[in-house]
Amino acid sequence: MSETANLERKAAAGQQFDRRSFAIISHPDAGKTTLTEKLLYRSGAIRAAGQVRAKGESRRTRSDWMEIEQQRGISVSSSVMTYEYGGLTFNLLDTPGHADFSEDTYRTLTAVDSAVMVIDAAKGIEAQTLKLFEVCRLRDIPIITFVNKLDREGRDNFELLDEIEQRLALDVSPITWPVGVGQNFQGAYNFAEKTLSPNNGGELRRYEGLEDPALTEKLPADLRERFEEETALVQEAYKPFDAQAFREGHMTPVLFGSALRECGVDQLLDLLRAQAPEPRPQPAEPRTVRPEEKKFTGFVFKVQANLDPNHRDRVAFLRVCSGRFQRGQKLTLVRTGKPMAVSNPIFFFAQERELVEEAFPGDIIGIPNHGTLRVGDALTEGEAIRFTGIPNFAPEILRRIRLDDPMKAKQLKRALEDLAEEGVTQVFRPMIGADWIVGVVGALQLDVLLTRIRGEYKVEVGYEDAGYETARWLVSDDKAALKRFVEQNRGSMGTDRDDNPVLLLRNRWEMDRLERNAPEITFSTVRERS
Structure with a gap:
């Protein structure tokens, strides 16, 4: 289908297709939660980026809201956060990295259309990373790879790319390349955009290209020589980025950076804006549900009790699959066949909430309830549909x-x-x-x-x-x-x-x-x- 026909189809369906839903996955301690925090900060969604091990309640990581998460510095539940960037609305799902919570992560991945895989530059592909990747592959979820912690000494970057290719059976396409590593880390250069993300969290710097004296003359001679050799080899040895191969799950674009230093985060935001897939069709019985359908459908992929311990609340996380949702809309709970009015739906920002007036395919909304909704439940305008794979x-x-x-x-x-x-x-x-x-x-x-x-x-x-x-x-x-x-x-x-x-x-x-x-x-x- 041509792009013009595709746009006409969407316009005729009367839907908004400006939603992008993605998950962040990794092995524990690869820096996933820190990257989540920095994405929210650099997109303008929060004013101050917390750190996992910082002191004081005001500096706790936003996506880790449970007491046990803050004490141990790990994620043990999935968090949903909504932010806007570049004219699109993003739903970011921060998943547990610990293997003991892989079931929660698996269910979360049913609600997203792509994933960002975070890899520690010193450790490469780890056991839990491999397990989560296999889940993504089962669901044909496109993956963007972010190699983190370049500000520390790590493995050879070419060795990391080879490992991704061999162990994950994916073509790799470096979108950025680090200038130095460890103590000599200067930033990450984007080949297509000709920009450098500095290692101090500063704004992207634009250059004429790799030969631009403004880029190379500031580097020490040994670092400049190594950077020129490596970038020449990258452009010669690896395939250019192919959007179709990425969306079909055959290729992963690779970015390098340091979430802690906010290096490479803007480049990741821009790549997500440009390449993160639109809402996809959802497998269901007796038929597949397509996002352009006019009638509303959605499924519950997670239920969280006590998001606010003071009120003993219970919230169902629902992925909108098709149609337009409006606050107060009466829907059918397919499991029971009974109608229910959704009066107070919410968008999430960790523990903070905002009332939803309307939602579209790709959105994640919260429905407060007292045990009516369960994981796997489908809500529709009357059609008996059961979403599968949960x-x-x-x-x-x-x-x-x-x-x-x-x-x-x-x-x-x-x-x-x-x-x-x-x-x-x-x-x-x-x-x-x-x-x-x-x-x-x-x-x-x-x-x-x-x-x-x-x-x-x-x-x-x-x-x-x-x-x-x-x-x-x-x-x-x-x-x-x-x-x-x-x-x-x-x-x-x-x-x-x-x-x-x-x-x-x-x-x-x-x-x-x-x-x-x-x-x-x-x-x-x-x-x-x-």
């Missing part, structure tokens, strides 16, 4: 909850249901016994769960060994066989919060035995949320 994963650690004060059983139930809906944990009830069992992917989730139950719900709890290693959801077309299996194994059976049958397993050997004896039943590690 899963729960089988837990790798199971613990029994010990309640210190039996009089607070009701508060504990509320806490566990709230936090399970967020994705902090999964909750199971054994068919025999009355104790709660929580399941998580990693040990840090247990710390977060304990901290939040005690801090936000004022319930003293602890953990005990559950006697189980993992869990599997049971699925079978033969309902009689499934019922028979459940009855025969009641001592190892439980239910999840949707009353789906779950097999609680003591070891791998037990699962192998049961699978052999019940070939008509599928022991699933994933359950689609809907």
